[in-house]
Amino acid sequence: MKSVKKIVETTDLTVKFKDFLALNHINVSIEQSTGVIGLIGPNGAGKTTLLNTFIGQIGLFEGTVVAETAHIAYCPDTPEFDPYLSAFEIMQQSLRLAGKDVNAAKITQTLEQVGLFEHRYRIAGNFSRGMKQRLGIAAALVLEPQLLLLDEPTSALDPFGRADVLKIITEVSRRLTVIISSHILSDIQKIATSLIVLNKGQLIYEGPAADFITVNDHMATLALRDIEAGEATLNYLSHKGAEVQWDGQSQQVIFPDDQLSKILQLMIPMATQIRYLGRHEMTLERSFEDAVLQREGKE
Numbered sequence: 267m268k269s270v271k272k273i274v275e276t277t278d279l280t281v282k283f284k285d286f287l288a289l290n291h292i293n294v295s296i297e298q299s300t301g302v303i304g305l306i307g308p309n310g311a312g313k314t315t316l317l318n319t320f321i322g323q324i325g326l327f328e329g330t331v332v333a334e335t336a337h338i339a340y341c342p343d344t345p346e347f348d349p350y351l352s353a354f355e356i357m358q359q360s361l362r363l364a365g366k367d368v369n370a371a372k373i374t375q376t377l378e379q380v381g382l383f384e385h386r387y388r389i390a391g392n393f394s395r396g397m398k399q400r401l402g403i404a405a406a407l408v409l410e411p412q413l414l415l416l417d418e419p420t421s422a423l424d425p426f427g428r429a430d431v432l433k434i435i436t437e438v439s440r441r442l443t444v445i446i447s448s449h450i451l452s453d454i455q456k457i458a459t460s461l462i463v464l465n466k467g468q469l470i471y472e473g474p475a476a477d478f479i480t481v482n483d484h485m486a487t488l489a490l491r492d493i494e495a496g497e498a499t500l501n502y503l504s505h506k507g508a509e510v511q512w513d514g515q516s517q518q519v520i521f522p523d524d525q526l527s528k529i530l531q532l533m534i535p536m537a538t539q540i541r542y543l544g545r546h547e548m549t550l551e552r553s554f555e556d557a558v559l560q561r562e563g564k565e
């Protein structure tokens with residue numbers, strides 16, 4: 267069997283700032299692969315600290331981090347550049363600082379990937395936040411890493427800038443592993459294939475995103491335009507213990523999802539009256555709250 271190369275492996279990784287335990291016995295393993303790993307947790311959970319240990323920027327109190335640092339590139343949350351250098355010069359500088367050959371074709375190609383080709387000779391001091399974020403990603407990408415670490419890449423951006431950056435990350439992740447730390451859970455839910463979940467310095471989950479985001483309340487909602495339209499359905503559901511709400515615009519019924527096929531049958535003749543019919547999906551936000559509450563209940 268072909269063995270998978272690990273780029274980072276932590277064993278009982280513990281970081282303290284004076285008496286404050288920022289990371290508490292963390293065991294995670296990142297393999298050379300493709301896809302997006304979402305590193306999530308509330309403010310102060312230890313996300314930035316964990317990323318910094320991967321690149322040897324923080325002293326450990328206990329445990330070990332084994333990392334192929336030559337294959338890891340990092341982009342901070344608000345990348346800062348010399349404001350008088352052009353985007354092209356910043357890319358040259360990134361390669362030089364990493365001791366790599368300055369290859370103009372590679373620079374141009376990377377700037378093209380992040381949508382900055384047209385702006386390559388403009389000075390970065392005049393760039394918008396979104397452009398600076400894309401330039402930061404490009405300056406890391408040009409180093410051809412196997413693992414790209416992006417700390418809060420979307421938190422300072424407006425919805426358009428965020429959408430641009432998420433698209434770039436998704437493209438890039440077809441060729442390498444990208445770890446993106448964020449507390450914007452809806453962004454992570456859109457692009458992450460795996461998750462590392464931290465809370466108060468503790469690891470509460472590491473694994474596939476799909477296994478963390480689960481459907482677990484087993485309920486569904488039917489929203490109708492008109493009460494009378496769904497009378498038979500509502501009568502049927504009221505005998506099944508459904509909860510009926512009226513918000514002034516539509517009749518909304520929340521019912522156990524094992525009744526979905528029966529409701530579909532009953533509603534076929536009045537299909538045009540349906541505003542919404544569907545099973546409750548869990549969001550990453552809900553799953554995260556549940557996981558944290560469960561953990562805190564145990565403590």
Ligand SMILES: Nc1ncnc2c1ncn2[C@@H]1O[C@H](COP(=O)(O)OP(=O)(O)OP(=O)(O)O)[C@@H](O)[C@H]1O
Pocket residue numbers: 283286288307308309310311312313314315316449
């Ligand atoms: N150099 C430091 N000295 C003292 N405390 C620190 C230092 N760096 C981080 N901390 C503390 O460690 C905890 C974890 O910080 P970290 O920045 O890793 O959290 P985070 O999950 O990235 O949070 P955020 O989402 O707010 O960026 C925080 O309580 C922070 O105040």
